[in-house]
Amino acid sequence: MSKVLVIAEHDGVMLNPSTAKTVACAASINGAIVDIAVFAATAGPIASEAAKLASIARVVTYERSENKHALAAVIAPQIVAVAGEYTHIFGPSTTFGKDLMPRVAALLGVNQISDIMSVESSHIFKRPVYAGSAIATVEAPMDTILVATVRIASYSAVTSNNSALIESGSPSVVDIPTHTRFIEVKSGATDRPDLQTATKVVSGGRALASAENFDIIYKLADKLGAGVGASRAAVDAGYVPNEMQVGQTGKIIAPDLYMAIGISGAIQHLTGIKDAGTIVAINKDEEAPIFEVADIGLVADLFTAIPELTEALD
Amino acid sequence: MDNNDPLPLGARSNEVEKILVGLKRVVDYNVRVRVKSDGSDVETDGVKMSINPFDEIALEEALRIKERGDASEVIVISVGTVDAQQQLRTGLAMGADHAILVESDSSVDPLGLAQTFKSIIDRDGIDLVILGKQAIDDDNSQTAQMLSAIWGRPQATFASKLDIAGNKATVTREVDAGLEVIEIDLPAVISTDLRMNEPRYVKLPDIMKARKKPLELIAMADLGIDQGPEIKSVMFEPPLERERGVMVNDVASLVAVLKEKGLA
Ligand SMILES: Cc1cc2nc3c(=O)[nH]c(=O)nc-3n(C[C@H](O)[C@H](O)[C@H](O)COP(=O)(O)OP(=O)(O)OC[C@H]3O[C@@H](n4cnc5c(N)ncnc54)[C@H](O)[C@@H]3O)c2cc1C
Numbered sequence A: 001m002s003k004v005l006v007i008a009e010h011d012g013v014m015l016n017p018s019t020a021k022t023v024a025c026a027a028s029i030n031g032a033i034v035d036i037a038v039f040a041a042t043a044g045p046i047a048s049e050a051a052k053l054a055s056i057a058r059v060v061t062y063e064r065s066e067n068k069h070a071l072a073a074v075i076a077p078q079i080v081a082v083a084g085e086y087t088h089i090f091g092p093s094t095t096f097g098k099d100l101m102p103r104v105a106a107l108l109g110v111n112q113i114s115d116i117m118s119v120e121s122s123h124i125f126k127r128p129v130y131a132g133s134a135i136a137t138v139e140a141p142m143d144t145i146l147v148a149t150v151r152i153a154s155y156s157a158v159t160s161n162n163s164a165l166i167e168s169g170s171p172s173v174v175d176i177p178t179h180t181r182f183i184e185v186k187s188g189a190t191d192r193p194d195l196q197t198a199t200k201v202v203s204g205g206r207a208l209a210s211a212e213n214f215d216i217i218y219k220l221a222d223k224l225g226a227g228v229g230a231s232r233a234a235v236d237a238g239y240v241p242n243e244m245q246v247g248q249t250g251k252i253i254a255p256d257l258y259m260a261i262g263i264s265g266a267i268q269h270l271t272g273i274k275d276a277g278t279i280v281a282i283n284k285d286e287e288a289p290i291f292e293v294a295d296i297g298l299v300a301d302l303f304t305a306i307p308e309l310t311e312a313l314d
Numbered sequence B: 001m002d003n004n005d006p007l008p009l010g011a012r013s014n015e016v017e018k019i020l021v022g023l024k025r026v027v028d029y030n031v032r033v034r035v036k037s038d039g040s041d042v043e044t045d046g047v048k049m050s051i052n053p054f055d056e057i058a059l060e061e062a063l064r065i066k067e068r069g070d071a072s073e074v075i076v077i078s079v080g081t082v083d084a085q086q087q088l089r090t091g092l093a094m095g096a097d098h099a100i101l102v103e104s105d106s107s108v109d110p111l112g113l114a115q116t117f118k119s120i121i122d123r124d125g126i127d128l129v130i131l132g133k134q135a136i137d138d139d140n141s142q143t144a145q146m147l148s149a150i151w152g153r154p155q156a157t158f159a160s161k162l163d164i165a166g167n168k169a170t171v172t173r174e175v176d177a178g179l180e181v182i183e184i185d186l187p188a189v190i191s192t193d194l195r196m197n198e199p200r201y202v203k204l205p206d207i208m209k210a211r212k213k214p215l216e217l218i219a220m221a222d223l224g225i226d227q228g229p230e231i232k233s234v235m236f237e238p239p240l241e242r243e244r245g246v247m248v249n250d251v252a253s254l255v256a257v258l259k260e261k262g263l264a
Helices: A017-027 A044-051 A072-085 A095-107 A214-223 A231-235 A300-314 B051-067 B082-094 B110-122 B143-151 B204-210 B251-260
Strands: A003-005 A033-042 A056-065 A088-092 A113-117 A119-120 A126-128 A134-139 A146-150 A165-168 A180-186 A200-204 A227-230 A257-261 A278-283 A295-300 B019-021 B025-026 B047-050 B073-082 B096-102 B129-130 B155-164 B168-175 B178-185 B186-192 B215-219 B230-235 B246-248
Touching: A003 A017, A003 A072, A003 A095, A017 A033, A017 A088, A017 A095, A017 A146, A033 A044, A033 A072, A044 A056, A044 A165, A056 A072, A072 A095, A072 A180, A072 B143, A072 B155, A095 A146, A095 B110, A095 B143, A095 B155, A095 B168, A113 A126, A200 A214, A214 A227, A214 A257, A214 A300, A227 A231, A278 A300, A278 B251, A295 B251, A300 B251, B019 B051, B019 B110, B025 B082, B047 B051, B051 B073, B051 B082, B051 B129, B051 B155, B051 B186, B073 B082, B073 B110, B082 B096, B082 B204, B082 B215, B082 B246, B110 B143, B129 B143, B143 B155, B143 B186, B155 B178, B155 B246, B168 B186, B215 B230, B246 B251
Parallel strands: A003 A033, A003 A088, A033 A056, A056 A165, A088 A146, A113 A146, A200 A227, A200 A257, A257 A278, A278 A295, A295 B246, B019 B073, B019 B129, B073 B096, B096 B215, B129 B186, B155 B186
Antiparallel strands: A119 A126, A126 A134, A134 B230, A180 B178, B025 B047, B155 B168, B168 B178
């Protein structure tokens, strides 16, 4: 029987929505018992949120001051110390999980499965390779612990109707490394919906040509109540901050509506939006590859079309 | 700090003496990769191969550190078939001092790679390892984290900025929330994100010069590495393709379709 430990992602205050999606993946293993572990300085509110998630058996909290920031070097040995009880350890394939889980796997002496997109059996999974140009079916050995990250865009969050047991786990690791120290996080925090969970996303590309011009993208997004994303070219050019990049090496998202504006549709970008509900493309080049995947395409100059669209949505 | 090193870290002119950089030979990012009809793998025959783009950035960063006088030697390493010598030669032409090919005909999982790099760290006395944050073929994003784990050293993944001062480094990391800054003690493992730097172009004379630089061949089997339990790739299939949708002629029609779908 499978017993899965899901590592909660949080910012010290709130549970990240990636956790509910990771739980959805874990719970899709036949007959699995799923626990959530919260490593935090103060786990209280995070654990209460986690305990509401459907399909989980219990939440175990590991509180210590060193866990204030999610440093892989600090948290990995603590996970390893409690791994013995479990057959699987899952984390989200966000920068948090991608940083942490391979460190856990290596300390446990096993390889890791990255970006699970579907569960075929307790030890067989599908995952994308080559920027999503191929889907690989991979099989992990049955006789060792299985460590994996979950491609969160492939899963819908489990509902929050549970009231699972919250236990405080006894931290058994005495030796927490001090060689890695958190300094700060700089984020262009906005009131807009979070890119990874927004139901609508408007993204701009290189065509915007400046940070100022991106304003028309923000205006449209605000009209739609959408999050804002960007292509790598737009981020590289400094029009928008890195956390807005969508794609193979940015965020993989699955909104109901994705609008690609002045984005050509390179494979590395498309891999980030494959699971979107409806893709709208606005591009002045009718040959742009983005139109091959768009549900609705409009050949137009964005500098006239976008203000017009924003206006028309009143 | 390690057996092969004559002087302890603080006593040397450079805090970072040797930098190890991984160079993986991968299908070039411009190639449209296709799955073989029997589902056994993707088609790599006759396809353009290149250095993994993230690894090129890793090498560029190492070279800049050396050129600033903060390190004295840059070693590039690849694990793979003899063909990977091509990518190592490119690395030498970019400016690396020494190349190592660990020859293996079968694919090596990230844990095996990490063990391989670790054995070179132990042998050569490496102070800093810079790897790409992921390889664009298997998209695993694991090796740097695994190497730092088994080495018992700090990891700074998805780095876009690296400042070395004495035996510490300050690293800016591209994370989902924005930019995270951490401080780490050296030795350490860094994994590079795309915006760390722009790799230099190789010039013809450098290619000629690179031919004289040492390229060392080691058989994977001779390292006696325990690669850990293997994760088998059972089958490959093409992804579900999205279908081409409708084209609308103007903004008004776009709004109409969006409204009809309940999206606006
Ligand atoms: C290893 C690697 C990883 C990568 N990862 C990512 C990733 O995660 N995400 C990502 O996005 N990219 C990624 N890329 C880059 C990717 O290959 C493309 O270069 C990038 O997506 C292009 O961005 P773009 O579409 O904005 O720019 P371009 O390709 O330059 O396209 C601009 C588009 O705007 C259109 N246009 C211009 N002016 C107007 C106008 N006035 N009105 C309407 N349309 C206009 C043009 O017709 C064109 O189609 C990666 C590349 C590599 C090598």
